Amino acid sequence: MMGRRLTWSLAFVLFGALIVSLFPVFWIVITAIKPPTDWNASPAIWFPSHPTLVNFRTLFDPDAIRAYGVGGVSQAATTSVYGSLLASIVGTVLSAAIGLFAAIGISRYANGGKATPLIILSGRMFPPAAIAVPFVIIYSNVGLIDTFRGLIAIYVAGTLPFSTWMLKSFVDDLPREIEEAAMIDGRSRLMAHLVVTIPLIRGGLLATTLFIFILNWSEFMFALVLSYSNVTTIPVQLARYVTATAGTLYGVQAALAVLAMLPLILAGLFIQSHLARGMTFGAVKR
Amino acid sequence: MSEMNELRMVSQIPDLATEDVPKAGIVRGKLPGNRLGQLLMLPGQIVSLLVLVIPLLVAFYISFTDWTPTRGSLVQATLVGLDNYKELLVYDTRFVEAVVRTLLISAVCLALEFVFGLALAVLFLREFRGKAILFSAFLTPMMILPVVVGYTFWMLFQSNGPINQVLMLVFGEAAGLQWFRSAPLAISAVIITEVWHWTPLFFLILLSGLNAIPENPVRAAVILGATPRQVFWRIVLPMLKPVIIVAFVIRAMEIIKLFDEVFMLTRGGPGTSTETISLYIYKLAFSDFQLAYGAAAAFLVLVGTLVLIHLLLAPIRNQLLEARR
Amino acid sequence: MSVPKLEIINLRKVFGNGSVVAVDGIDFTIEAGETVALLGPSGCGKSTTLNMIVGLEDPTSGDIRIDGRSVVGVPAGKRNVGLVFQDYAVFTHMTVFENLAFGLVIRGRPKAEITRAVHDVAELLGMQKSLKLPAAELGGSELQRVAIGRTLVTKPAILLLDEPLSNLEASARLAMRRELRRLQSEIGLTIIYVTHDQIEALSLADRIAVMNAGKLQQIERSSVICEKPDHVFVAGFMGSPPMNLLRGEIARDGAFTGFRRESLFIQLPPSEINSGRAGQPIILGVRPESLKLALADESMIFGKVTIVEPRGPEAVVTVEAGAISLKAVVLAAGRPQEGSNVGLIADPSSFVFFSGETGRRLAS
Numbered sequence: 001m002m003g004r005r006l007t008w009s010l011a012f013v014l015f016g017a018l019i020v021s022l023f024p025v026f027w028i029v030i031t032a033i034k035p036p037t038d039w040n041a042s043p044a045i046w047f048p049s050h051p052t053l054v055n056f057r058t059l060f061d062p063d064a065i066r067a068y069g070v071g072g073v074s075q076a077a078t079t080s081v082y083g084s085l086l087a088s089i090v091g092t093v094l095s096a097a098i099g100l101f102a103a104i105g106i107s108r109y110a111n112g113g114k115a116t117p118l119i120i121l122s123g124r125m126f127p128p129a130a131i132a133v134p135f136v137i138i139y140s141n142v143g144l145i146d147t148f149r150g151l152i153a154i155y156v157a158g159t160l161p162f163s164t165w166m167l168k169s170f171v172d173d174l175p176r177e178i179e180e181a182a183m184i185d186g187r188s189r190l191m192a193h194l195v196v197t198i199p200l201i202r203g204g205l206l207a208t209t210l211f212i213f214i215l216n217w218s219e220f221m222f223a224l225v226l227s228y229s230n231v232t233t234i235p236v237q238l239a240r241y242v243t244a245t246a247g248t249l250y251g252v253q254a255a256l257a258v259l260a261m262l263p264l265i266l267a268g269l270f271i272q273s274h275l276a277r278g279m280t281f282g283a284v285k286r
Numbered sequence: 287m288s289e290m291n292e293l294r295m296v297s298q299i300p301d302l303a304t305e306d307v308p309k310a311g312i313v314r315g316k317l318p319g320n321r322l323g324q325l326l327m328l329p330g331q332i333v334s335l336l337v338l339v340i341p342l343l344v345a346f347y348i349s350f351t352d353w354t355p356t357r358g359s360l361v362q363a364t365l366v367g368l369d370n371y372k373e374l375l376v377y378d379t380r381f382v383e384a385v386v387r388t389l390l391i392s393a394v395c396l397a398l399e400f401v402f403g404l405a406l407a408v409l410f411l412r413e414f415r416g417k418a419i420l421f422s423a424f425l426t427p428m429m430i431l432p433v434v435v436g437y438t439f440w441m442l443f444q445s446n447g448p449i450n451q452v453l454m455l456v457f458g459e460a461a462g463l464q465w466f467r468s469a470p471l472a473i474s475a476v477i478i479t480e481v482w483h484w485t486p487l488f489f490l491i492l493l494s495g496l497n498a499i500p501e502n503p504v505r506a507a508v509i510l511g512a513t514p515r516q517v518f519w520r521i522v523l524p525m526l527k528p529v530i531i532v533a534f535v536i537r538a539m540e541i542i543k544l545f546d547e548v549f550m551l552t553r554g555g556p557g558t559s560t561e562t563i564s565l566y567i568y569k570l571a572f573s574d575f576q577l578a579y580g581a582a583a584a585f586l587v588l589v590g591t592l593v594l595i596h597l598l599l600a601p602i603r604n605q606l607l608e609a610r611r
Numbered sequence: 612m613s614v615p616k617l618e619i620i621n622l623r624k625v626f627g628n629g630s631v632v633a634v635d636g637i638d639f640t641i642e643a644g645e646t647v648a649l650l651g652p653s654g655c656g657k658s659t660t661l662n663m664i665v666g667l668e669d670p671t672s673g674d675i676r677i678d679g680r681s682v683v684g685v686p687a688g689k690r691n692v693g694l695v696f697q698d699y700a701v702f703t704h705m706t707v708f709e710n711l712a713f714g715l716v717i718r719g720r721p722k723a724e725i726t727r728a729v730h731d732v733a734e735l736l737g738m739q740k741s742l743k744l745p746a747a748e749l750g751g752s753e754l755q756r757v758a759i760g761r762t763l764v765t766k767p768a769i770l771l772l773d774e775p776l777s778n779l780e781a782s783a784r785l786a787m788r789r790e791l792r793r794l795q796s797e798i799g800l801t802i803i804y805v806t807h808d809q810i811e812a813l814s815l816a817d818r819i820a821v822m823n824a825g826k827l828q829q830i831e832r833s834s835v836i837c838e839k840p841d842h843v844f845v846a847g848f849m850g851s852p853p854m855n856l857l858r859g860e861i862a863r864d865g866a867f868t869g870f871r872r873e874s875l876f877i878q879l880p881p882s883e884i885n886s887g888r889a890g891q892p893i894i895l896g897v898r899p900e901s902l903k904l905a906l907a908d909e910s911m912i913f914g915k916v917t918i919v920e921p922r923g924p925e926a927v928v929t930v931e932a933g934a935i936s937l938k939a940v941v942l943a944a945g946r947p948q949e950g951s952n953v954g955l956i957a958d959p960s961s962f963v964f965f966s967g968e969t970g971r972r973l974a975s
Contacts, residue, residue, distance in 0.1 A: 006409075014420070021427055027438060042446035101327070105324070124540075126587075127543045128543060129567040131342070132571065133571045134345040136571075138340075157334065157338050160333060190322060217431065225572060238437060257434045257438065260433075276491055502696045502698055505667060509666070509694050511717055511718060513717075525704055
């Protein structure tokens with residue numbers, strides 16, 4: 001078990017695990033480039049003879065979608081792509097910013113409010129379906145249902161535990177002396193943080209931002225519950241395509257799924273070295 | 287009060303695998319300047335208050351009423367005390383089943399994710415070429431949106447889908463299964479999907495932990511005569527315990543809320559055989575509009591999760607205390 | 612004749628396809644009950660040698676024999692040696708008892724035997740009270756005792772230690788020195804340890820093996836090695852301060868024969884000279900303790916005092932004359948002022964000569 005080299009049987013196992021890991025991704029991509037005639041083939045086709053990008057075009061073409069005549073779905077995916085981008089990007093930037101200040105506060109200063117960390121963390125423990133209940137009620141009363149503001153607020157609050165804790169662990173890694181040196185130089189505390197602390201953790205800040213982006217982009221439940229016509233995100237749109245058509249729109253659905261996946265896989269590659277830290281609230285580092 | 291202390295420890299999970307990180311300055315007291323500290327934390331506190339605490343309190347209040355949207359505004363709702371909670375725990379078999387079902391599925395998934403993740407991590411301790419690329423490849427499943435994962439596996443598990451094709455290829459024509467028609471198969475499909483999705487997380491965390499284990503104690507055990515198997519079970523795994531528990535806690539917190547994948551895979555079916563707690567609450571709140579009842583269910587789940595985390599962290603509570611000193 | 616405990620025969624270790632020679636053919640023998648230090652600067656090969664004795668590394672060529680049996684190729688766990696790491700590497704997730712018992716537990720010994728063995732070792736090391744404590748709660752020197760005890764329980768043929776005193780504070784060092792001495796005398800333990808600190812070597816070891824650049828320079832009793840260095844390297848390494856070394860040659864100055872370096876001429880009585888060496892490069896060695904202060908006309912060397920380092924009852928005086936710099940150890944009471952001029956004199960029989968080419972000591 002503690003040997004150094006990879007034996008043939010172990011290499012075989014590794015290869016098998018690799019196939020298993022990547023096959024579903026392969027399948028989604030393959031399905032996305034299948035022409036409509038191949039969609040419902042039985043048994044399913046693994047390698048379409050005429051791969052095409054038409055599904056991606058259909059996604060953004062309201063007439064084409066309607067032409068499929070599938071019940072209840074007449075929406076092109078354009079609004080949802082726009083929606084995901086807006087909600088995710090704004091939500092991420094806000095979450096990272098607020099989390100950054102909170103992280104510096106918690107890391108460098110006496111825990112102002114012993115309850116704050118607890119509250120922030122418990123936000124992760126509550127089933128979203130349930131916390132959606134009061135949100136629906138409150139939002140309907142203040143007119144935030146089906147608005148981006150409302151969704152973004154939830155995205156910020158929901159990811160705050162991650163951004164705070166991940167950034168806190170990066171700030172913790174910096175020796176205090178660095179900021180103290182800047183303060184001795186005559187800068188105020190706040191300036192010291194702006195000029196010294198933040199630039200020094202920019203790698204971690206980038207990683208945290210991408211990490212939060214992944215979380216927000218993937219978010220489903222709240223978008224599902226709080227959006228009707230103005231606000232849609234890609235996951236919700238995908239769910240609509242699937243539930244309304246009971247699967248006969250495979251290629252188009254898969255195309256949307258691929259669009260959804262791509263940014264995350266790219267982001268994931270960038271932050272790989274910090275993933276362990278992010279996923280465990282800063283407890284485990286690389 | 288001690289509950290709060292322990293939870294505070296949870297919320298300030300310290301660095302558990304930081305051999306390579308100098309911790310200068312952390313042991314000493316914090317910087318003076320409480321005012322700035324409070325100011326910095328203010329936005330976070332405001333957001334949490336507005337978007338977390340207030341809705342939580344509202345939901346808490348609702349759970350003690352019998353309010354539904356059809357009955358007018360919330361302020362006029364009648365208080366029914368603990369009726370909702372009593373109903374849930376005593377009479378609502380569907381709720382209890384959902385809880386048990388979710389716990390069982392979670393336990394199975396966590397166990398499988400741990401075993402597979404550990405096996406992969408141990409494999410990655412060896413030397414071979416292309417490790418970096420393989421590492422990225424193995425992390426990919428974790429990076430995919432849960433909705434897309436659910437959707438993908440929904441396609442894969444179709445009667446004419448690739449999984450059945452492979453089964454039939456290996457085991458013959460009769461091996462094709464109706465994954466979504468029978469309860470055990472549907473639950474298996476959910477488990478397989480979940481395990482595929484999140485094993486990389488265990489892999490990642492465990493690999494970090496394994497790499498952080500100091501070499502000398504392992505060598506010392508070898509010199510004292512331990513076989514590789516003995517080294518693994520008596521030295522490596524015990525030293526990995528804190529990391530393992532962190533991984534379990536993190537994952538447990540999320541898997542209890544299992545929703546997206548199941549929603550796309552089975553919608554809770556067939557019947558209610560794959561209905562997780564979140565799905566049931568969703569149904570209560572947004573199909574049946576029993577919002578008060580659903581809120582009560584949610585709070586029960588919250589309390590249960592807190593208790594569960596508390597129990598899971600018990601084995602390393604001492605270590606957490608030590609590290610904070 | 613009893614079998615030596617450890618024999619190292621022409622041991623070689625080469626890394627990286629021959630580009631790095633860590634250990635370059637060393638030979639030595641250690642008898643049972645001895646304490647031997649492997650001493651040398653970093654990179655000299657002492658740690659590699661230790662690893663090969665233990666079994667963490669395999670030699671490229673050569674043999675290692677313990678109690679007469681070759682152990683090359685035998686896995687570390689089966690060599691019956693014990694190793695104490697520099698950072699102790701105690702099993703922090705176990706109690707002290709479990710640490711000590713580990714070697715026997717994995718061998719499947721019966722519980723009674725294990726308990727007895729652990730208690731014996733604990734008593735030997737004064738750890739009976741700590742047995743139930745988690746190892747993680749112990750401090751530095753206690754951890755070291757756990758590490759030592761852990762190996763002793765398995766009754767190893769040889770106990771090996773890697774830099775045993777370097778991580779301890781001064782007071783703990785004295786205690787550990789006494790402890791190791793006691794172990795040696797009470798149970799006749801054979802101890803080998805690696806260190807870069809010659810004071811550590813001198814204080815603990817019966818014999819010292821000085822290594823440099825993969826080669827064994829000299830293995831000699833510690834009481835003698837400072838006076839009788841075999842090689843210029845050993846001379847310049849051992850002692851605090853180490854031996855003064857001057858490059859020069861044997862030459863005539865009129866009717867006298869002596870050692871000359873530039874303008875310095877030290878007359879040597881005929882008994883100290885092999886005149887066949889005239890003209891060849893030679894290194895003169897004289898210990899700082901052998902140099903005494905003298906008046907100008909009596910002295911061999913006259914120069915200026917540049918540094919005076921007080922050392923309790925003594926002082927180390929650095930005297931410079933031209934390009935020559937010598938250190939002398941004098942009584943603190945009679946020490947000169949910095950900046951003053953003094954003369955130094957020494958008994959020629961205390962001189963040691965080394966070949967200027969090979970560095971080897973020359974028989975005078």
